[in-house]
Amino acid sequence: MNHGTHHSPADTGMTDLLLSLPFILLIVTYIAAAALSSRRYKSWPVYRTVLWTGGVLSAALAIVGPIAERAHTDFVAHMAGHLLLGMLGPLLMVLSAPMTLLLRTLPVTIARRVSRVLKSPPLRVLTDPVITTILNVGGLWVLYTTNLYAAMHENIFLYAFIHLHVFLAGYFFTASIIYIDPAPHRLSFVYRSVVLIIALAGHSILSKYIYAYPPAGVPASQAESGGMLMYYGGDAVDLVLIFVLCLHWYKAARPRELAPAS
Amino acid sequence: MKDQTRHTQIRSTAESQEAYSSRNLWSGFLFGVGLVAFIDEAVFHQLLHWHHFYDKSTMDIGLVADGFFHAFSWFATVAGLFMYADLKRRHALWRRRWWGGVLLGVGVFQLYDGIIHHKVMRIHQIRYVENVLVYDLVWNILAVILIIIGAIVIRRSKPSREAEIK
Numbered sequence: 001m002n003h004g005t006h007h008s009p010a011d012t013g014m015t016d017l018l019l020s021l022p023f024i025l026l027i028v029t030y031i032a033a034a035a036l037s038s039r040r041y042k043s044w045p046v047y048r049t050v051l052w053t054g055g056v057l058s059a060a061l062a063i064v065g066p067i068a069e070r071a072h073t074d075f076v077a078h079m080a081g082h083l084l085l086g087m088l089g090p091l092l093m094v095l096s097a098p099m100t101l102l103l104r105t106l107p108v109t110i111a112r113r114v115s116r117v118l119k120s121p122p123l124r125v126l127t128d129p130v131i132t133t134i135l136n137v138g139g140l141w142v143l144y145t146t147n148l149y150a151a152m153h154e155n156i157f158l159y160a161f162i163h164l165h166v167f168l169a170g171y172f173f174t175a176s177i178i179y180i181d182p183a184p185h186r187l188s189f190v191y192r193s194v195v196l197i198i199a200l201a202g203h204s205i206l207s208k209y210i211y212a213y214p215p216a217g218v219p220a221s222q223a224e225s226g227g228m229l230m231y232y233g234g235d236a237v238d239l240v241l242i243f244v245l246c247l248h249w250y251k252a253a254r255p256r257e258l259a260p261a262s
Numbered sequence: 263m264k265d266q267t268r269h270t271q272i273r274s275t276a277e278s279q280e281a282y283s284s285r286n287l288w289s290g291f292l293f294g295v296g297l298v299a300f301i302d303e304a305v306f307h308q309l310l311h312w313h314h315f316y317d318k319s320t321m322d323i324g325l326v327a328d329g330f331f332h333a334f335s336w337f338a339t340v341a342g343l344f345m346y347a348d349l350k351r352r353h354a355l356w357r358r359r360w361w362g363g364v365l366l367g368v369g370v371f372q373l374y375d376g377i378i379h380h381k382v383m384r385i386h387q388i389r390y391v392e393n394v395l396v397y398d399l400v401w402n403i404l405a406v407i408l409i410i411i412g413a414i415v416i417r418r419s420k421p422s423r424e425a426e427i428k
Contacts, residue, residue: 205329
């Protein structure tokens, strides 16, 4: 699928710079917030900054650069981008606890307002793993089993909207399964585990479905490699998610007589 | 559960084991399920290339069942091991019962894989050869043997053996 528009090198450089800008801004803001708040509170851990940077770069790779470029014509590259934008990027970003950092950087009055928003009913819905699974995995089913995938490459706004959705749905899903940041609407481990298994199953089923029934306009060989990449790539990211969820259970279920590690 | 945790300190190992006897079984079972799925993936899919990722005769319901089996076993591996660590820190690990659970988990899911996945839903065959029946027989008989051994091991670690320890 080719747009038929050929950019000159200077053009591409300009577009790339423009597209990179939000990602650069995200990294700079996080580092600035970490530095600023570390002066008032205890020092913000370096590994969190590393996680955030890695997460933003992962997401950026799906939008700018060679993978993003090839994704227009190559389904395997598209799938690599999907894994980076919708799974690995959000996972690393959630693990970097951006909301915690935001709350301790903002002036108290504004921070209070933010935390009131976090406690609001809409956020209760948006942090329920059932809802986020429908948005996340359900969205992917719509994308790959209808002609939306083909339409996305014809319309720049649709392309932007779908990529934003993949990222946000991935982020909210991850945040609804593992609680790294303050989570006012907490749900039990069993509930989150069951939903995680269903979501992982939905992802695996879809990847084999893509392998068997290529989306419109995708050659069979690309659909096969892309489906397998989605299957095993998804497994790798979800293993981390499962590990963190179980680790949190392990810590929460600690017997009382074992004193907390000092 | 809260009651159990409160009194662990003054309990002997045998008492802890008994209090957590079902968690020992579950931890082993979940780990067994994960282990057999891992062996299936690593050995039969990746190393030998006997199993296929997808087979044209797969039924759609097979795709769904396979997806859930895959997701559950992936989760079970990690959860089973964390439960194992939990039992250890409580001094409630009961090795025989745990291993019984592992054997049962391996056997049950191998039998399920061998009958439901391979034969009923035709997700893929064990190997793409003419005499696949031989492979099916070995696969499923082995599964039944593992289930029987697992059941025997579990029966011999009944909570009533408490007297033996003291």
